[in-house]
Amino acid sequence: MSELPRISAPDDFEVAVFVRTALSKLPEALPPDTFEQDVLTKVYPPQPVPQAAPSGRSPWTRAILWSAVAIVGIGLTLSGIAWNMNPFGSDQETPAEETTPARLTSPTLPPDALKPDTIAAAPATKPAPTTKSVAKKKRRNNGPKVVTGY
Amino acid sequence: MDQERQIDPAVQGNRTISTDEELLQRSLNGDEAAFVAIVRRYKDPITNFIYRFIGNYDDAVDIAQETFVRVHRFGHTFLGEVKFSTWLYTIASNLAKSELKRYRRRYGMSLADAFSKSDDDQSWDVPDDSFMPDERVDRTRIAQEVQKALMKVSPTYREMVILRDVQQMSYEEIAAVTETEMGTVKSRINRGRAQLQTELRGLYNELFPTNDV
Structure with missing residues (x-):
């Protein structure tokens, strides 16, 4: 009966067992609690919330536009105040309005009032006192002249 | 997460556990709970595999999430020639290898050197x-x-x-x-x-x- 050769384990057998055991006993690296939610967020992205009356402009653009409107408004207000405070500004237009003949613009005159016949037939009216006659009247009513120095 | 998702979607209804392939098919038909069931079933082993492979936990979690996103996006390409889990691990493995290459390009050193x-x-x-x-x-x-x-x-x-x-x-x-x-x-x-x-x-x-x- 021939003896079978004795087979021994390789030198590094123990280390090999140690390594494979250690690999199988490695602690499991578990994902965080938010893992599922994170995956679902990636797969089903949340729908954007509709906002009221989107203007399509960025907040910066809107801010600049509103600032420009405010500046123009303030400018108009200040110029209006300055215009009303100017004593010449308001008086310059008044004479132009007064130079317009009243009888040409007056709506009370009939259309044919300016015809020669109509003027002749019109009742005589006392003419308005001229500047000269008013001065004479004033002189007469002024009383005695006081002469001083004599 | 709504109320329905609190229950394990894989054991709803008649209390039978659906196979991976059934869950994937339901997911492709728009059943969100079926997709959640797939994620719950495989998130731990996939994360663990990727972490042990690349050695960085945060990157491993990110790649694991990306794996499930790919499953959802390309689920229709799964033809059933291999087991679903095999297909899933293939996706995770390819993503992890890509990450390793990217890391090497970016930092010019191996991960072992970096983590040591x-x-x-x-x-x-x-x-x-x-x-x-x-x-x-x-x-x-x-x-x-x-x-x-x-x-x-x-x-x-x-x-x-x-x-x-x-x-x-x-x-x-x-x-x-x-x-x-x-x-x-x-x-x-x-x-x-x-x-x-x-x-x-x-x-x-x-x-x-x-x-x-």
Whole structure:
């Protein structure tokens, strides 16, 4: 009966067992609690919330536009105040309005009032006192002249 | 999350657990709860696989999420030629490899070098061992050292070692996930394990000295 050769384990057998055991006993690296939610967020992205009356402009653009409107408004207000405070500004237009003949613009005159016949037939009216006659009247009513120095 | 999602969507109705393929089909038909069930079923093993492969927890979580997003987006391309889980791991594996390449391009160094310089990225599973019993201290230290050693193994071997020894997949499944021949899978796993043994021999000798027994 021939003896079978004795087979021994390789030198590094123990280390090999140690390594494979250690690999199988490695602690499991578990994902965080938010893992599922994170995956679902990636797969089903949340729908954007509709906002009221989107203007399509960025907040910066809107801010600049509103600032420009405010500046123009303030400018108009200040110029209006300055215009009303100017004593010449308001008086310059008044004479132009007064130079317009009243009888040409007056709506009370009939259309044919300016015809020669109509003027002749019109009742005589006392003419308005001229500047000269008013001065004479004033002189007469002024009383005695006081002469001083004599 | 609405009320319906609080219940496990996979066991609603007649209380039978739907298969992955059924859930995917329902998800493709617009059943949101079915998709949630898929995520719940696979989020832990997928995150764990990616973390062990790339060694960075935050990136691993991000890639795991991206994996499920791809499932939702490209679910219609799943033809049922392989198991759904195989298809899922293939997506995760490809994304993880892309991340490794991107990392190498960006930083010009391997992940192992990067993570050996900062242990912060690996400290999530070892919060504080100051008051732990010796056995737990050893276990957490071993986990840390094994992860460091894993990051020093070349990615081609590392992926297969993780799928086999951490995720406990069969050789057939690994061949399907990595789209590699069975013989290549076995040889790569052996080479990966050999590299790990080289890296961890010092730790083993330290923990279990020969004159200890």
